[in-house]
Amino acid sequence: MDNFSFYAPTYFEFGKDAENKAGSLVRRFGGNKVLIHYGGGSVVRSGLLERVKKSLEAEGITYVELGGVMPNPRSGLVYKGIDICRQEGIDFILAVGGGSTIDSSKAIAAGAVYDGDFWDFYEGKSVTKALPVGTVLTIAAAGSEGSPDSVITKEEGMLKRGASGEAYRPKFSILNPELTQTLPPYQTACGITDIICHLYERYLTNTKNVETTDRMIEGLILAMVEEGPKVILNPNDYEARANIMWAGMMAHNNSCGVGRSQDWISHNLEHELSAKYDCAHGAGLAVAMPAVFTYELSHDVNRFAKIAVRVWGCQMDFDNPEVTAKQGIERLKQFLISIGMPKNFAELGAKEEDIELLAYTACYGDGNGSGNVYGFIKLEQKDVEAIYRLML
Ligand code: NZQ
Ligand code: ZN
Numbered sequence: 001m002d003n004f005s006f007y008a009p010t011y012f013e014f015g016k017d018a019e020n021k022a023g024s025l026v027r028r029f030g031g032n033k034v035l036i037h038y039g040g041g042s043v044v045r046s047g048l049l050e051r052v053k054k055s056l057e058a059e060g061i062t063y064v065e066l067g068g069v070m071p072n073p074r075s076g077l078v079y080k081g082i083d084i085c086r087q088e089g090i091d092f093i094l095a096v097g098g099g100s101t102i103d104s105s106k107a108i109a110a111g112a113v114y115d116g117d118f119w120d121f122y123e124g125k126s127v128t129k130a131l132p133v134g135t136v137l138t139i140a141a142a143g144s145e146g147s148p149d150s151v152i153t154k155e156e157g158m159l160k161r162g163a164s165g166e167a168y169r170p171k172f173s174i175l176n177p178e179l180t181q182t183l184p185p186y187q188t189a190c191g192i193t194d195i196i197c198h199l200y201e202r203y204l205t206n207t208k209n210v211e212t213t214d215r216m217i218e219g220l221i222l223a224m225v226e227e228g229p230k231v232i233l234n235p236n237d238y239e240a241r242a243n244i245m246w247a248g249m250m251a252h253n254n255s256c257g258v259g260r261s262q263d264w265i266s267h268n269l270e271h272e273l274s275a276k277y278d279c280a281h282g283a284g285l286a287v288a289m290p291a292v293f294t295y296e297l298s299h300d301v302n303r304f305a306k307i308a309v310r311v312w313g314c315q316m317d318f319d320n321p322e323v324t325a326k327q328g329i330e331r332l333k334q335f336l337i338s339i340g341m342p343k344n345f346a347e348l349g350a351k352e353e354d355i356e357l358l359a360y361t362a363c364y365g366d367g368n369g370s371g372n373v374y375g376f377i378k379l380e381q382k383d384v385e386a387i388y389r390l391m392l
Contacts, residue, residue: 001210001259008253010146011172014246018176019136022052022094023059029132029171031092034063035085037105039097040070043138046182052096052136064088069097072274072281073104075154078118081108085131095135095170099142099151099281102135106150106168109133122152123368127165135173140180140245141191141282143198143252145173153275157366160275175249177241185232189339190282192228192244196221196332197266197285198251203307204263204296204376216256218310220247225311225335232339265375266292269387272358277349286341287348290333291390294326299377301325345391352392359384 011029013021026034034056036049043049044067056063066081084090085108095105109130111118121127127148137145144150148168153160180188199217223243230240250256269292270284297304305321308314308328317323333343342348363371363381373379379387 002207002261004258006254006258007166008146008169008255010170010253012146012175012249013172014175015242016176016178018174019048019051019179020055022134022136022174023055023057023061025172025174026056026061026092026094026134027059029092029134031061031094031132031134033088033090033092034061035081035088035090035093035105035108036063036065037069037081037093037095037097037101037108038065038067039101040068042182043096046179048136048138048179049096052094056094063094064090069101069104071098071100072153072160072278073100073107073151075119075152075156078104078107078111078152081105082111082118085112091131093131093133095133096138098137098139099144102133102137102142102144102170103150103152105133105135106130106144107152107163110163110165110167119154121163121165122154122161125163127163127167130165130167132171133168135170136179137173137175137245138179139183139187139191140241140248141194143195143248145170145175146249146253151271158275159361159366160271161365162271173249175245177238177245180241180245181236181238183235185235186340187280188231188235189228189341190280191248192224192339193282193286193336193341195244195248195251196224197282197289199256200289200293200307201263201267201375202257202260204293204303205260206300206376207260210260213256213258213260214306216250218307220251220256221307221311223247228335228339263296263376265296265373265377265379268373268375269358269362269384272362273348273350275361276354276358279348279350283342283348286336287344287350287391289336290329291387293329293332294390295383295387296376297322297325297329304328345388350391355385355388358388
């Protein structure tokens with residue numbers, strides 16, 4: 001295991017009616033004037049936004065609203081949010097929604113206290129200072145409610161990139177599994193896929209002797225394989241929703257990723273897909289993962305065979321572990337298809353003729369990139385192109 005530092009000081013309020021504590025939590029973490037940030041309207045339709053506002057009013061906290069965050073959140077609304085924060089003297093940002101709303105809130109929080117362009121953080125500058133952010137989560141998926149990360153798409157060039165820093169960890173996150181019961185099955189499945197991918201990205205490591213985190217990851221994926229189909233069948237299954245919601249947080253606050261190198265190639269290649277085709281992040285991952293893993297397999301057959309046996313119930317073929325490793329990838333793929341995820345480029349709305357450009361952008365960004373994608377293995381543009389071809 002490698003040396004590591006781990007500091008994840010988010011306060012979690014979990015369970016039924018938890019959103020009614022939004023006001024007291026904002027107060028507890030020092031907010032007096034809040035920007036409430038939300039998405040395309042699901043929180044208005046469900047009545048959640050009204051309940052959150054009442055909770056703030058009960059504490060005498062004033063607020064300004066900014067809705068309209070799109071899935072794969074865009075830079076334009078971030079600039080608007082930064083202006084509002086400065087004009088209105090906002091001292092706390094409350095994200096009410098999914099990963100896109102939380103990520104947009106984080107970007108606004110950093111940009112509001114920074115003299116330069118907030119996009120600098122999405123080109124590698126570490127986020128050391130930001131307004132405090134709290135979240136009321138409505139979808140178990142991205143894990144942004146406990147992560148130090150944010151992913152934004154720059155409208156000019158449609159470049160989707162991530163930023164990181166301890167200042168991006170939410171001060172508090174409210175997780176009420178009931179709030180996820182209004183999700184369409186497709187979005188629920190996208191969330192489950194993202195959670196599973198966050199776990200795989202950490203499982204695929206070059207660090208030896210990390211059995212504790214290996215076992216945590218295996219356990220969480222097993223829980224998703226068990227609980228996932230229950231909520232697809234019955235969206236109102238509170239207990240299954242609750243298990244998935246907490247797994248989504250655990251999968252990405254890095255408790256399972258400390259002390260080990262990580263992969264993130266599936267995410268890097270997926271971000272090009274959701275930037276270009278505006279597909280859901282989880283759907284892109286469902287298509288990317290089997291292809292990436294197939295390409296990576298020969299790098300460490302035993303690691304893929306281990307997860308195949310321990311998570312996917314495959315029989316170990318001791319004479320030919322590659323057979324077992326491949327079976328594991330196939331079972332993952334079939335599981336994702338069974339919950340309603342796409343299986344190839346066509347089902348995602350992606351196009352073969354774009355592969356060269358997708359691979360170039362993954363490797364070089366808008367021209368300044370290193371020419372490689374690093375993770376479990378090191379890829380050049382030709383490798384990335386080959387992986388996209390496996391997705392056809
Ligand atoms: O916008 P509204 O109307 O709220 O609708 C949303 C949106 O259309 C809807 N939705 C959310 N909760 C709902 C609901 N509909 C009905 N009932 C509810 N309870 O679902 C749609 C998707 O929402 P979104 O916030 O985009 O989903 P998700 O949480 O999957 O976030 C995806 C974004 O997170 C990024 C992804 O790249 C993508 O941009 N990621 C962020 C990470 C992080 N910050 O740590 C890590 C991830 O790997 C990921 O890259
Ligand atoms: Zn993800």
